[in-house]
Amino acid sequence: MTDSTITAATNAAVIDRDRRSVFHSWSAQGSFGGLPIVGGDGTTVWDADGRSYLDLSSQLVNVNIGHQHPRVVEAIQRQAATLSTIAPAHANETRAHAAELILERAPEGFSKVFFTNGGADANENAIRLARLTTGREKVVSHYRSYHGNTGTAISATGDWRRMPNEYSRGHVHVFGPYLYRTEFWAATPEEEAERALRHLERTIQAEGPDTIAAVLLETIPGTAGVLVPPPGYLPGVRRIADRYGIVLILDEVMAGFARSGEWFAFDAFDVRPDLITFAKGVNSGYVPLGGVVISEEIARAFDDRIFPGGLTYSGHPLAAASAVATIQAMAEDGVVENARRIGGDVLGPRLTAMSAVAPVIGEVRGLGVFWAVELVADRETREAVSPAVVAAAKSALLERGVLGFFADNRLHVVPPAVITDDEAGRGLDAIEEVLVSIDPLA
Incomplete structure (x- = not known):
């Protein structure tokens, strides 16, 4: 039996101990040396x-x-001393408080928050909500994107990480605007937006609009290069989604909660989605937490219909407490x-x-x-x-x-x-x- 206690050590000792026992994400294990x-x-x-x-x-x-951050650490400690965990089936005041604070920062017309463990399963469940409410299956997303590493979220992702993991069906990819490396021979931001929107709409038409449940986009694609959308692009996507009865999901996992200088990045782009996914900055990653902010229209669809999804740690009280403290500290400071x-x-x-x-x-x-x-x-x-x-x-x-x-x-x-x-x-x-x-x- 080995001694697994934490002791003071050098960098070399920590790396050696880590390499012998931890399997790391997105890494060749033999050469890892973080x-x-x-x-x-x-x-x-x-x-x-x-x-x-x-x-x-x-x-x-x-x-x-x-x-x-002392306020967030103290909130987690206080919650741990009060109630460390509780099943999602129970009502919990801390969870409700976190949802209220998030909804206060969402646009008018959003009424519920479904909590997850992180951004990947937030996108996973947003896609599920879109498919269930539209009765359609396909999801359109950008090639230059990352939406997470669960089964459907990784298939919605556009970058190389999708390719070894394509087990989910019904995903279609398009090129989004990226003027520096334009796919559309554009010379101005306006041309890039107009031509990317045309490409998106033609893809939807070719796939069959009545087969498409959702368009899923990072408001500002992050890992793909901090690709700030040109003027008119996101409102144009909204118009296309409305034209064909498609749910618009904006992935705010990386861009939200102060990262872009807004509570939600889309606040700067004159667009209102139907579903908002979040994680990361909502509690700065102190405890795993993500979620979906749900519009009233979509939430009402499940008033008398069971939503077939859930997680053991949905709205975990330690995570919810850290979100409450983070949002309050962000607002006050x-x-x-x-x-x-x-x-x-x-x-x-x-x-x-x-x-x-x-x-x-x-x-x-x-x-x-x-x-x-x-x-x-x-x-x-x-x-x-x-x-x-x-x-x-x-x-x-x-x-x-x-x-x-x-x-x-x-x-x-x-x-x-x-x-x-x-x-x-x-x-x-x-x-x-x-x-x-x-x-x-x-």
Whole structure:
């Protein structure tokens, strides 16, 4: 029998212990060697050797309120001392309070929240709701998207992670707007939106509108590149969905709860969905939690009809308590407003200015604390840098005490929404130093 107690250890010891016993997601197990993190506070985390890092990744773009926020930690502790768990079949005041706070931030006409354990099963159940209420099966989503790793959510995903996992039926993919690498020979944001909408509608027509239950989109595709939709695109999707009686699901798992500088990212795009999925920032990932915000029309369909879905930990009281504390702290401390200001006044201008001195930068795009820097080997051809360049940039940032988030050929600058100007400046200094010195052709 081995000793499984937690003891003070070095980075090397933690990595060795982890590698021998933990099976990691999206990884080749034999080569895994993730940085050990043993503590955190606000925008900072530290490893077992005592070295600190500015967390510009927010881990998986979810620690929106920062690490170890005292109000959220205290709420979890208080709830644990009162009632640590309860079955979803029971009414629970903490769960109801969390739902009320979420509904207060949803558009008019939303009446219920179905709680899940995370974003993947939120999208899974949103699709289920759409299929049950329309009597149709197909779901249209973007190729450049990620909706989670459960059976239906991964099939709705567009990126490479879908391909080894396509066990669910009824999924159709289209290209969404992405002007920098346009699929539509567009030269302006307006052309990109118009042509992407035409592509979407023609696909729906070709598939048969009466076979399509839902259009599922990330309001701002996150892992795919922080692809802020051009003006008119999301309202255009809404009009197409209405034309054919299709449910519009907006995936706010990554973009919501301050990440984009709004409570819900779609608040900035003049669109109202039928179903909203959320997770991550709603409680900054302190306890697993996600959910679906349901419109009155869809919720009423199940007043006298059983909804055939549920989870053992739906609305778990520890998770609900952490959501209540997170939302209250965000509202009282102006966290959403801080994210919007930091993005507009600090992150966006500084990252854009770097383009003039760092040839490796092809494009900068984003909102709030949700930014992507596209790294290219050649600005004219827009050829992406090699994986070796990305790995070198990641290592160089770590050497400078900055934890970055990299996806494909991009650096995503996605700090906690509580980041200060000084902290942002320090992180941006490190990014500029790395990107200016890097050889795009290496």
